[in-house]
Amino acid sequence: MERDFIDWLNKNVPRHPRAELGLTDDAALLSIAEPSKVVVTTDMLNDGVDFRVSVDDPRRIGRQALGANLSDLAAMAAKPVAAFISIALPRPGGTGPQPLELAKGVYEGILALAAEYDVAIAGGDTNSHDGPLVISVTAIGETTKCGPLTRSNGQVGDWLLVTGKLGGSLLGHMFGFTPRVREALFLNEHYKIHACIDISDGLALDASRLAKASGVGAVIRTEQVPISPDAFTLSDQDGAADRDTAALQHALSDGQDFELLLALDADVARKIINDQPLECGLTHVGELVAEHGLWQQGATGQRLELPPIGYLH
Amino acid sequence: MERDFIDWLNKNVPRHPRAELGLTDDAALLSIAEPSKVVVTTDMLNDGVDFRVSVDDPRRIGRQALGANLSDLAAMAAKPVAAFISIALPRPGGTGPQPLELAKGVYEGILALAAEYDVAIAGGDTNSHDGPLVISVTAIGETTKCGPLTRSNGQVGDWLLVTGKLGGSLLGHMFGFTPRVREALFLNEHYKIHACIDISDGLALDASRLAKASGVGAVIRTEQVPISPDAFTLSDQDGAADRDTAALQHALSDGQDFELLLALDADVARKIINDQPLECGLTHVGELVAEHGLWQQGATGQRLELPPIGYLH
Numbered sequence: 001m002e003r004d005f006i007d008w009l010n011k012n013v014p015r016h017p018r019a020e021l022g023l024t025d026d027a028a029l030l031s032i033a034e035p036s037k038v039v040v041t042t043d044m045l046n047d048g049v050d051f052r053v054s055v056d057d058p059r060r061i062g063r064q065a066l067g068a069n070l071s072d073l074a075a076m077a078a079k080p081v082a083a084f085i086s087i088a089l090p091r092p093g094g095t096g097p098q099p100l101e102l103a104k105g106v107y108e109g110i111l112a113l114a115a116e117y118d119v120a121i122a123g124g125d126t127n128s129h130d131g132p133l134v135i136s137v138t139a140i141g142e143t144t145k146c147g148p149l150t151r152s153n154g155q156v157g158d159w160l161l162v163t164g165k166l167g168g169s170l171l172g173h174m175f176g177f178t179p180r181v182r183e184a185l186f187l188n189e190h191y192k193i194h195a196c197i198d199i200s201d202g203l204a205l206d207a208s209r210l211a212k213a214s215g216v217g218a219v220i221r222t223e224q225v226p227i228s229p230d231a232f233t234l235s236d237q238d239g240a241a242d243r244d245t246a247a248l249q250h251a252l253s254d255g256q257d258f259e260l261l262l263a264l265d266a267d268v269a270r271k272i273i274n275d276q277p278l279e280c281g282l283t284h285v286g287e288l289v290a291e292h293g294l295w296q297q298g299a300t301g302q303r304l305e306l307p308p309i310g311y312l313h
Numbered sequence: 314m315e316r317d318f319i320d321w322l323n324k325n326v327p328r329h330p331r332a333e334l335g336l337t338d339d340a341a342l343l344s345i346a347e348p349s350k351v352v353v354t355t356d357m358l359n360d361g362v363d364f365r366v367s368v369d370d371p372r373r374i375g376r377q378a379l380g381a382n383l384s385d386l387a388a389m390a391a392k393p394v395a396a397f398i399s400i401a402l403p404r405p406g407g408t409g410p411q412p413l414e415l416a417k418g419v420y421e422g423i424l425a426l427a428a429e430y431d432v433a434i435a436g437g438d439t440n441s442h443d444g445p446l447v448i449s450v451t452a453i454g455e456t457t458k459c460g461p462l463t464r465s466n467g468q469v470g471d472w473l474l475v476t477g478k479l480g481g482s483l484l485g486h487m488f489g490f491t492p493r494v495r496e497a498l499f500l501n502e503h504y505k506i507h508a509c510i511d512i513s514d515g516l517a518l519d520a521s522r523l524a525k526a527s528g529v530g531a532v533i534r535t536e537q538v539p540i541s542p543d544a545f546t547l548s549d550q551d552g553a554a555d556r557d558t559a560a561l562q563h564a565l566s567d568g569q570d571f572e573l574l575l576a577l578d579a580d581v582a583r584k585i586i587n588d589q590p591l592e593c594g595l596t597h598v599g600e601l602v603a604e605h606g607l608w609q610q611g612a613t614g615q616r617l618e619l620p621p622i623g624y625l626h
Contacts, residue, residue: 026385026464029351034347037344038343039343040451042397042399043399044401044438046442049441076340084451123355125357125449129359129360129361129445136447140453
């Protein structure tokens with residue numbers, strides 16, 4: 001099986017000028033634009049935890065695996081360069097797709113997304129084991145002349161902006177999402193951003209992480225959170241008594257939205273909101289405050305504690 | 314469990330100046346010495362395939378997981394900078410060590426080796442799944458001013474040298490081996506090396522890989538192969554009729570020796586053999602030849618085909 005798959009890989013993984021040795025050597029050799037820093041992120045995805053082989057399209061699983069890493073690079077405003085894909089395949093037998101088809105499907109999803117973002121698939125490892133599908137992706141990026149963003153430099157008084165719309169990833173968006181790489185690079189080039197994180201575990205949890213790393217608190221203006229139509233559909237499917245509240249809960253706590261949460265000086269943020277430079281939209285959803293913790297503030301203006309609910313792996 | 318383990322990691326993974334953000338951000342930010350190239354290698358190890366949790370010390374499993382990657386960097390004459398560790402842990406229950414102890418043990422092995430080689434543990438991912446232990450390590454290195462080595466530049470007439478002694482890794486050396494990082498950097502600095510590979514799957518298989526990548530053939534002088542005492546012990550344990558032949562087979566085909574196989578101009582190789590600059594020793598084991606394929610030549614001088622036996626994962 002593995003020999004067949006390696007042959008398939010050698011035919012299907014394109015050569016990329018950034019990875020000059022192809023897949024043939026002990027390690028990959030990457031050229032990084034100087035004087036960049038190298039940005040590295042890694043995620044492991046497991047069948048039954050992050051996806052389900054029994055129901056999910058393998059191409060979507062592959063897209064998710066690489067996409068989650070590209071979203072992490074976007075959060076640092078790093079330009080993706082290369083990715084390394086290691087897979088542990090289940091043994092043949094069982095119900096779902098068989099190992100070779102599964103592996104090819106996962107790679108088809110990965111290769112399509114890699115092509116969209118000009119990412120070299122520069123190495124990896126493929127094994128079989130007596131267990132469920134495991135995909136481990138490491139993505140390498142480089143900082144641009146604008147430098148990296150981190151989650152730890154938010155300032156009291158900063159506005160919090162999000163890209164796109166939140167919630168409802170359970171409906172399938174989590175496999176089809178667009179990592180906000182281009183958006184992050186554009187914003188970092190044109191505006192002074194203090195801090196950034198990708199919303200991988202829900203707006204509430206990731207806002208609390210950005211605030212904590214910055215040594216401040218965060219207020220979310222709940223009535224301003226941009227809610228995805230999928231979050232309303234999910235609320236209807238759940239038979240929620242209060243459709244709007246249920247949809248907001250999805251927007252605050254669903255994992256894998258993979259939008260960006262940015263902290264910027266209020267004046268800069270007002271300018272961005274006015275400019276609306278991104279197709280996906282940018283929305284003002286709150287502020288950073290001196291009082292530690294996570295807070296919500298509704299239309300009445302009253303400030304209440306907001307539990308950092310979210311998707312904990 | 315995972316929360317406990319993350320806390321343990323935050324206490325036990327040392328900060329490293331090369332990874333300036335620590336473990337706190339979406340991705341790691343690495344400074345690479347300019348004008349180096351970035352060298353990246355990744356390996357996934359699986360319980361039941363590469364090790365057995367039921368009998369192996371978790372610290373040795375961790376050492377093996379990082380060590381295999383450092384050995385790949387050594388083969389490219391790259392200086393290790395950082396490593397990223399992703400682990401899928403089995404659920405609690407069953408025989409063998411429980412997940413938290415297993416994870417800590419693996420990391421203790423990794424951290425000790427990382428300290429020996431001044432490698433930053435700069436990120437990773439820890440999950441639980443309904444399956445056996447999976448460890449995925451990605452190691453990042455940088456080339457030195459002497460440039461990288463590859464496996465593809467061997468020339469007809471080159472001598473083949475190996476570091477250390479081969480065979481018998483099954484006896485436990487595979488967990489305690491020393492990746493030949495310092496040796497590779499030293500040799501690359503002081504001698505002109507045409508090609509290099511680490512012997513991870515047996516001398517025969519890896520020599521055939523180096524030869525094929527270089528577009529040439531290789532002859533192994535079987536009577537000159539330096540055989541580890543462990544290979545003889547294993548032959549005795551096997552009850553081999555011909556002890557010497559059995560030990561040679563171990564030296565030719567056992568996986569995970571993690572010594573280096575080097576191809577150099579014959580004159581340079583003679584000088585190295587004369588200098589013997591390494592504590593682990595360097596031995597002349599053959600040559601690269603125009604005729605494609607892998608060959609063995611014994612004391613009688615007769616050249617026979619040598620099957621590229623070895624450890625195929």
